[in-house]
Amino acid sequence: MPDLEITDTTALVTGASRGFGRGIATALSRAGAQVTGVARDRGPMDELRAELGGSFTAVAADAADPNVAGRLIDACKPRILVLNAGATPLPRPIQQHTWETFGRNWDVDVRHVFGWTREALLAPLAPGSIVITLSSGAALRGSPLSGGYAGAKATIRWLTSYAAQESGREGLGIRFVSLLPQLTPATELGAVFAAAYAGRAGGPAGDQGPALTPERVGQAVIELVTGTDPGQDAYLLTAAGLRPL
Numbered sequence: 705m706p707d708l709e710i711t712d713t714t715a716l717v718t719g720a721s722r723g724f725g726r727g728i729a730t731a732l733s734r735a736g737a738q739v740t741g742v743a744r745d746r747g748p749m750d751e752l753r754a755e756l757g758g759s760f761t762a763v764a765a766d767a768a769d770p771n772v773a774g775r776l777i778d779a780c781k782p783r784i785l786v787l788n789a790g791a792t793p794l795p796r797p798i799q800q801h802t803w804e805t806f807g808r809n810w811d812v813d814v815r816h817v818f819g820w821t822r823e824a825l826l827a828p829l830a831p832g833s834i835v836i837t838l839s840s841g842a843a844l845r846g847s848p849l850s851g852g853y854a855g856a857k858a859t860i861r862w863l864t865s866y867a868a869q870e871s872g873r874e875g876l877g878i879r880f881v882s883l884l885p886q887l888t889p890a891t892e893l894g895a896v897f898a899a900a901y902a903g904r905a906g907g908p909a910g911d912q913g914p915a916l917t918p919e920r921v922g923q924a925v926i927e928l929v930t931g932t933d934p935g936q937d938a939y940l941l942t943a944a945g946l947r948p949l
């Protein structure tokens with residue numbers, strides 16, 4: 705499968721307004737892609753558009769809405785699709801969750817990855833395209849203060865692997881890769897859980913060692929898009945970089 709040239713390529717990033725998604729959209733835009741970003745709150749998206757200029761198109765929409773996935777896949781035909789949007793679960797031990805708060809990341813994170821992945825396979829995206837999904841290191845280690853988060857993120861990893869298999873079976877030439885980032889206090893979501901675990905354990909916030917930054921996540925996405933490891937469908941991501949799983 706040919707490596708993707710980023711210059712003038714179409715990219716679409718969900719959850720682009722802040723955190724990892726903003727880092728990814730910025731990296732792709734600076735590498736020359738035409739980037740469409742999706743998030744619900746229009747204000748931060750307009751700020752990003754002002755920063756990145758004409759290479760960035762802001763769409764204020766709910767990425768978990770299947771109509772949004774269908775409409776934007778048809779309109780943008782992205783060669784690079786990054787499914788990053790995610791909800792921040794309530795930071796509470798399991799007995800303090802209700803079924804609804806426990807399932808929050810299934811309703812947003814999993815539902816959106818399911819819908820967009822389905823659209824990407826059915827469209828189908830052009831051969832040589834890549835779909836990158838945001839799972840989490842929590843999928844490997846658990847996350848006892850975030851309800852169903854770790855299970856939802858493990859499901860995203862499996863869903864992505866199943867899609868990679870279907871792409872291969874159908875000869876579509878679409879790569880599907882999941883990223884499992886370490887917990888970092890450098891984003892709104894991560895800061896909530898770094899503080900929650902620090903408070904619980906009485907230890908330092910986040911994982912030991914340097915923190916993963918949105919800029920490093922953006923760089924990792926560029927490495928995946930331009931890299932030559934088509935058989936690999938999941939990577940752990942820390943401040944030190946990508947590690948195949």
Ligand SMILES: NC(=O)c1ccc[n+]([C@@H]2O[C@H](COP(=O)([O-])OP(=O)(O)OC[C@H]3O[C@@H](n4cnc5c(N)ncnc54)[C@H](OP(=O)(O)O)[C@@H]3O)[C@@H](O)[C@H]2O)c1
Nearest residue numbers: 719721722723724743744745767790887888891892893894
């Ligand atoms: N930070 C970490 O430590 C960490 C570790 C591992 C994995 N992750 C995963 O990485 C991804 C990004 O995390 P982050 O830390 O950057 O989170 P964040 O700072 O809270 O940003 C989340 C982004 O997703 C958007 N979003 C949320 N729900 C949405 C919806 N229904 N439709 C469209 N956009 C939506 C938000 O914008 P709006 O609210 O305006 O919609 C925002 O742009 C998530 O999937 C997260 O689970 C994060």
